Amino acid sequence: MIVYLNGAYLDRAAARVSVDDRGFLFGDGVYEVTRAVRGHLFAHPHHLRRLERGLHALELAWPVGLGPAELTTVSERLLLENGLADGEATVYVQITRGGEGVPRQHVFPPASTPPTVFVAASRFPSREDLRRRGAAAITEPDVRWGRCDLKTIQLLPNILAKQRAEAAGAYDALLVRDGLVTEGAQSNAFMVLDDVMRTHPPGPRVLTGVTRDVVLEIAAELGLPVREEAVHAIDLSRTSEVFFTGTTTDVMPVVQIDGRPVGTGRPGPVARQLQEKLRERLDAVTASPLA
Numbered sequence: 001m002i003v004y005l006n007g008a009y010l011d012r013a014a015a016r017v018s019v020d021d022r023g024f025l026f027g028d029g030v031y032e033v034t035r036a037v038r039g040h041l042f043a044h045p046h047h048l049r050r051l052e053r054g055l056h057a058l059e060l061a062w063p064v065g066l067g068p069a070e071l072t073t074v075s076e077r078l079l080l081e082n083g084l085a086d087g088e089a090t091v092y093v094q095i096t097r098g099g100e101g102v103p104r105q106h107v108f109p110p111a112s113t114p115p116t117v118f119v120a121a122s123r124f125p126s127r128e129d130l131r132r133r134g135a136a137a138i139t140e141p142d143v144r145w146g147r148c149d150l151k152t153i154q155l156l157p158n159i160l161a162k163q164r165a166e167a168a169g170a171y172d173a174l175l176v177r178d179g180l181v182t183e184g185a186q187s188n189a190f191m192v193l194d195d196v197m198r199t200h201p202p203g204p205r206v207l208t209g210v211t212r213d214v215v216l217e218i219a220a221e222l223g224l225p226v227r228e229e230a231v232h233a234i235d236l237s238r239t240s241e242v243f244f245t246g247t248t249t250d251v252m253p254v255v256q257i258d259g260r261p262v263g264t265g266r267p268g269p270v271a272r273q274l275q276e277k278l279r280e281r282l283d284a285v286t287a288s289p290l291a
């Protein structure tokens, strides 16, 4: 596999980052995961905008010589060079505050310190079977920090929640804060309650997922009733459908929560319609617009 690291294209096994890197020492950086179909990036302007917002919040600038246009070119080149331009793939982008040669210190390194930029492409982890059957989920306390809207690389609470889900034979965890369902450990969460599709509103407690926004657009097109309003965890037992959305998740119906069936115990009509329409949009992707 060929990856991109700080301006160079090199074999993944040869890619090396300094032990001084603040990504390694502090989790001081942001990332994006974008889906690609036949070599074209899906909803890329949306991902670029979120990345820019994240950089700004961390007081990081775009790396010199690598703005949105160049990042698109790098991503597409990696898809091609790695033989991933035929089917579906994902592109991972990570930008950290760098720090090579700077002793560990909490405060930022000198402004002249270049950031570390890493980009890699891989095959899309198709879980079509599971999406058709529906997945299990567990509930977990949401113990994350107060800026979950930023896609930072520090993901320890997400990792622990996802691992607990895995250990319980579930796909993901529904995170619960102050009695409200916020999102998944690696996805956004939707619930159909009293015939209305509900999801947590945007804000510091959730990541505004690109797939979430696409799904909301599709729901509006289909005329489905939607409210961006959090669901109480105690109402999960009354939901007729629950599903996760995300770049690597697609639309994943949840048919069981903490061992109890959701609705009929099978993927419901709302999730199925959204899956279908998302598929149509993915299949329609051609060039990757920049903005």
Ligand code: PDD
Binding pocket: 033, 158, 183, 184, 185, 186, 187, 188, 207, 208, 209, 210, 211, 212, 245, 246, 247, 248
């Ligand atoms: N994660 N919420 C969280 C906490 C996430 O980690 C993700 C995606 C999402 C969905 O966002 P999007 O639709 O833009 O992918 C929501 C990525 C895919 C990951 O960490 O692998």
